[in-house]
Amino acid sequence: MIKVKNLKRCFFTGKEPFWALKGVDLEINDGEFVAICGKSGSGKSTLLNLIGSLDKATEGEIWLDDYDISTLSQKKLAIIRNKMIGFVFQSFYLEPGYTVYDNVELPLILSGSTGSVNRKKVEKALELVNLSNKIKAKANTLSGGEQQRVAIARAIINDPKYIFADEPCGNLDNVNSENIMNILKKLHENGKTIVMVTHDLEDAKKAERIFTMSDGLIINNEVNQ
Amino acid sequence: MKGILKIILKETAFLKNTIIMIGLILILFSGAFLSVLSVRIDVPNGMYKQIDNEDIKIGCMIKNVTIKDARNECDLLYGGITGITTDLTLNGYQNKKQVINKTEMTYKDFFSTRTRGIIIGENTDFQLLQEAAKQDESILRGNLPKLAYEVLISNYIAQKLALNINDNLVINNLNFKIVGIYDSAKYFELYKETNLPAVSYFLVMPDDTILEEAYLNFTSSKQLQLSMKNFNRKGYNPIAVEAMTKRLEIINLARAFFMSVAIVLAIVTFFVQYSLIATFFRQRKAQICRLKLLGATDGKIARVYCFIAFMITILAVTIGAFLSLLFNKYFINLCNELFEYEFISHFRAGISLITGAILIFFTLLIYRHSVRKISKFNIIEVIKHE
Numbered sequence: 001m002i003k004v005k006n007l008k009r010c011f012f013t014g015k016e017p018f019w020a021l022k023g024v025d026l027e028i029n030d031g032e033f034v035a036i037c038g039k040s041g042s043g044k045s046t047l048l049n050l051i052g053s054l055d056k057a058t059e060g061e062i063w064l065d066d067y068d069i070s071t072l073s074q075k076k077l078a079i080i081r082n083k084m085i086g087f088v089f090q091s092f093y094l095e096p097g098y099t100v101y102d103n104v105e106l107p108l109i110l111s112g113s114t115g116s117v118n119r120k121k122v123e124k125a126l127e128l129v130n131l132s133n134k135i136k137a138k139a140n141t142l143s144g145g146e147q148q149r150v151a152i153a154r155a156i157i158n159d160p161k162y163i164f165a166d167e168p169c170g171n172l173d174n175v176n177s178e179n180i181m182n183i184l185k186k187l188h189e190n191g192k193t194i195v196m197v198t199h200d201l202e203d204a205k206k207a208e209r210i211f212t213m214s215d216g217l218i219i220n221n222e223v224n225q
Numbered sequence: 226m227k228g229i230l231k232i233i234l235k236e237t238a239f240l241k242n243t244i245i246m247i248g249l250i251l252i253l254f255s256g257a258f259l260s261v262l263s264v265r266i267d268v269p270n271g272m273y274k275q276i277d278n279e280d281i282k283i284g285c286m287i288k289n290v291t292i293k294d295a296r297n298e299c300d301l302l303y304g305g306i307t308g309i310t311t312d313l314t315l316n317g318y319q320n321k322k323q324v325i326n327k328t329e330m331t332y333k334d335f336f337s338t339r340t341r342g343i344i345i346g347e348n349t350d351f352q353l354l355q356e357a358a359k360q361d362e363s364i365l366r367g368n369l370p371k372l373a374y375e376v377l378i379s380n381y382i383a384q385k386l387a388l389n390i391n392d393n394l395v396i397n398n399l400n401f402k403i404v405g406i407y408d409s410a411k412y413f414e415l416y417k418e419t420n421l422p423a424v425s426y427f428l429v430m431p432d433d434t435i436l437e438e439a440y441l442n443f444t445s446s447k448q449l450q451l452s453m454k455n456f457n458r459k460g461y462n463p464i465a466v467e468a469m470t471k472r473l474e475i476i477n478l479a480r481a482f483f484m485s486v487a488i489v490l491a492i493v494t495f496f497v498q499y500s501l502i503a504t505f506f507r508q509r510k511a512q513i514c515r516l517k518l519l520g521a522t523d524g525k526i527a528r529v530y531c532f533i534a535f536m537i538t539i540l541a542v543t544i545g546a547f548l549s550l551l552f553n554k555y556f557i558n559l560c561n562e563l564f565e566y567e568f569i570s571h572f573r574a575g576i577s578l579i580t581g582a583i584l585i586f587f588t589l590l591i592y593r594h595s596v597r598k599i600s601k602f603n604i605i606e607v608i609k610h611e
Binding site: 074078087111 | 512515516517518519520521522523524525
């Protein structure tokens with residue numbers, strides 16, 4: 001379960017403080033598929049970065065299960081990112097010179113896993129995103145849709161409980177976006193908690209719940225029918 | 226650790242950087258090596274000659290003592306023979322201490338060394354050997370020289386250089402013929418017994434553990450020529466004793482120069498290391514952040530880049546070792562004038578350790594700085610840029 005209490009994040013541009021988040025409260029249950037919508041600059045990515053422990057809050061609490069991640073050390077946060085969270089970003093963030101296999105295996109290596117177990121897990125993850133035939137291809141030779149699917153495979157390789165996706169279809173055409181959304185839905189059906197930031201209402205409608213943000217606050221919490 | 230190594234191996238761009246780094250290391254290594262080698266060569270020649278399975282280290286001749294006998298009367302008690310007076314000037318190293326133009330010497334200074342020599346000469350030079358022959362019957366084989374190009378050599382040298390009667394020697398482009406071999410053990414006895422006017426120049430070796438032989442030879446002009454360069458069985462290219470002082474000065478200058486080169490290299494090395502690390506982290510910032518995003522701890526990332534630190538350590542220790550060598554080599558001269566030999570040995574070892582420790586300390590410092598730098602990388606910043 002994700003719990004956010006009175007979350008604030010202030011940036012300083014010059015001497016003037018800019019409050020990207022002005023006191024956000026939200027709760028996301030285990031196994032939920034949640035979309036965070038809003039216009040550009042509304043604070044949705046900032047919120048996701050904070051929940052994903054990529055950034056430090058100025059004020060407030062963030063609970064991932066029993067962990068208050070706003071108080072944990074960098075080392076513990078790294079372990080949480082590795083074991084509990086899978087990230088999917090608009091720009092994929094793959095290692096361009098690595099093969100698909102190597103990219104997907106990275107989180108496993110970082111968690112200390114090596115050997116034939118890794119191969120089985122990577123093959124399984126790639127099967128899920130329908131990229132088994134590209135296992136030896138270099139990441140920089142793939143299309144955008146394929147790269148995003150590799151990123152999803154990498155995100156799920158350690159079997160994390162949470163998938164945080166920041167505009168996962170932002171760089172993709174309609175067909176590929178559809179594919180990615182279907183994969184996310186499939187992951188959700190498999191029990192993953194998915195938090196997706198998007199400005200596309202069509203994508204957001206595929207989630208169970210939609211949080212709408214504006215000016216650093218959640219202005220709407222709507223359950224999708 | 227296996228996994229971390231796998232990441233290192235996978236990192237192709239990283240390997241490219243490594244190749245550049247290895248190249249730089251090789252350049253720096255060669256620089257240090259050459260500077261040390263140059264010093265060794267120049268002291269003087271640094272040449273090794275195998276004679277009857279015994280290394281004769283010509284380069285060690287720098288530690289010889291040269292004594293110039295001006296044949297003037299003075300109050301020096303010479304070999305216990307009263308009435309023989311000489312004015313001696315000593316250049317070089319005596320009892321492991323460097324001395325230049327030393328004029329006051331004692332009996333002990335002189336005879337604490339072991340010396341054997343080739344004597345080549347005529348007229349008064351022959352008197353020494355003639356006296357020897359007469360008094361001690363020390364001519365083992367052959368005859369005393371009668372002509373200017375005929376020479377005697379000691380039995381010891383004859384054996385060492387496998388020379389025999391009727392062999393030819395070339396010294397200072399002059400041809401000499403060996404006509405007799407005398408008993409070298411009697412040499413100093415001869416020297417003491419005679420009035421020594423013939424021995425106008427003298428060369429002794431204080432450190433007989435390094436080199437047992439010092440080569441004496443006399444030309445017709447009665448100048449001692451020290452055979453050091455191109456030391457061959459039948460071809461000598463001697464260096465005049467008078468040139469020794471200047472040579473010492475030149476050698477010291479050369480040493481100072483090469484030491485400066487080595488110090489500059491060491492400083493450059495640290496700058497190169499630092500800029501390499503800095504450039505590397507700048508270039509790989511995005512990758513480091515991606516690794517952090519995927520859950521790599523700063524420590525794990527540091528272990529990946531520990532490979533760099535490891536290479537730098539090898540570089541530093543290698544250069545450090547050579548630097549120590551060079552430092553010792555040069556520093557010992559200064560210490561020679563100030564301290565006893567035993568102290569110097571320990572001091573030299575200490576200097577080596579300290580130099581090594583300083584270099585390792587700097588390496589660790591750079592590494593620590595690198596790790597701190599990694600921990601400060603902001604993932605969000607990089608994500609936004611990408």
